[in-house]
Amino acid sequence: MLAYVIRRLLLLIPTAAGMVVITFSLLLLIPGDPAAVLLGQEASQADIANLRATLGLDLPWGTQLARYVGALLQGDMGRSLFQNESVSSIIGARIGATAELAVAALVIAIVIGVSLGVLAAMRQGTKVDTALMLLAQLGVSMPVYWLGILLMLAFSVKLGWLPAIGRGEPLGSAVWAALSGQPAVLADSIAHLLLPAFALGVNSAAIISRLVRTSMIEVLQEDFVRTAYAKGLRRTRVMVRHALRNALLPVISIIGLRFGLLLGGGVLTETIFGWPGLGQLTIAAISQRDLPLVQGIVLCFAMMFALVNLLVDLSYSLVDPRVRMA
């Protein structure tokens, strides 16, 4: 197991190095003089010259990259062009909200996806199965932001059940508040989280339900399931203890990939629901052409994604030892 962990960690190094190069190269994609483009048409020559010096644009390409990597290794992602703050502190202030939303969406996706997938597999070939799979197809084909807005219209504007925008207390401190006798804080926090997390999670729930259905149908034909029935076990027990445990393996393997989608989709969901996370920050940074901030956010998203994939791979290898042998 240790050898596998070390191998997996070593593999992360070239990937992370490649990500840094791509993030750095964003600067090179800007047509014309980046400093002039970033500052816009009203900037004076002096401002442009200043920015060129700050970003080191006069230096050769290789030296610029070396400086960028050197600074990153010291935890310095540069300074925002328009907010008088370091990129890392701006990102640090918002990363929690994004992680909270992505994890909540993932939990919703897994709960809904697994339940519907199991139900469809148990009713394979019936109308229930067809209806559920049609629902899953619709879930995959629907624009996330469209669904978000429809949900907001229905549950916030028309019914008034849930708040339309914003975030309550961070979930961690809300739980703490609830434990110290203020359950209303937790309720408010969850009420704010529900709609954006559901809108974000539906697409993944649809994919997971299709995967669970397929893998459950395969597992139900295995010998050990027949043996379990032959032993006289009840259907629910066979389904949950024998079939589902094995059918869930492929689901674990795609959770990492789904997380990338949730991080990306979060940009849309955060914009619609006014969720103060990295997604909203991305749009603001891009609109202002705040390149150091855009680079920092892109790199941060990539690192979060890589880290989650690493954790998923490691936990998968714990659950299914065959992976380590491969």
Place this chain on the structure above:
Amino acid sequence: MKKLGTLRINVSLVTGLVISLSILFAALAAPLIATHGVEQMDMRNRFAGPSMEHWLGTDNFGRDLWTRLIYGARISLSIALIPVFVAAVLGTLVGLVAGYFGGWVDLLLMRVADVFLGFPALILVLAIVAVMGPGILNVSLALVVIFWTDYARVVRSSTLVLREQAYVLAARAVGASHMRILFREILPNAWGPVLVLATLGIGNAILTESALSFLGFGVPPPQPTWGWTLAYGTRFMRSEPWLAIISGLAIMVTVLGFNLLGDGLRDLLDPKGLSRGPHTRPSAKS
């Protein structure tokens, strides 16, 4: 049970084919089947519901929604079809070379693919469009950047299997060149999963383009892309939900059509499910 399975495959394939062909037809025949001019405004009839005159109603400038949507299909489908085609060709070439030659070539190419796969797709697209500026070309380029890795990975895995097949070994034994083996022996047997991925990729590209437009970074107006029509619709959603609902439905039905077609093709061409392999990147779906 088997019979039912076959029936379902056909239903998926046929429904998908009917939907996607109808949309392609509507896009191609737009000038013939449009009922109004694309930019023809009728300010007295803003946000009108469906009627005999305006089949799907009108938008915030009183422009006919049916006309806007079928003309928009031309742009949205080109933005989907062209990058998917380019990404499929590029990714297939990379996958063929990596799988066939193996060794350091494989290692290098696949590490590069890993790096691109390591970015959440929508974030990378946004960053590229942000620095290069919006527009059909830049949006298409960004889509190629995020899509090619899927094809590279899938074709590589098929090539790894195919290169050991007896007929490939035989071709090598009689002295066939690498080019001949790659393009005459291996490629014709590896295109099934590519076709499936490409079909599913079209839906994905449509969703990504619409998401970019929604965020304000897509193909700029006055082009009547679906993303913009929906984005405008959402601005007036509270008072006039019709526009957003219809344009969202248009996107959803189109994506559904290509997804059903892709699923049907997969069951037909790729029963082993290579194209749904664990490495396939989640869409930049939106």
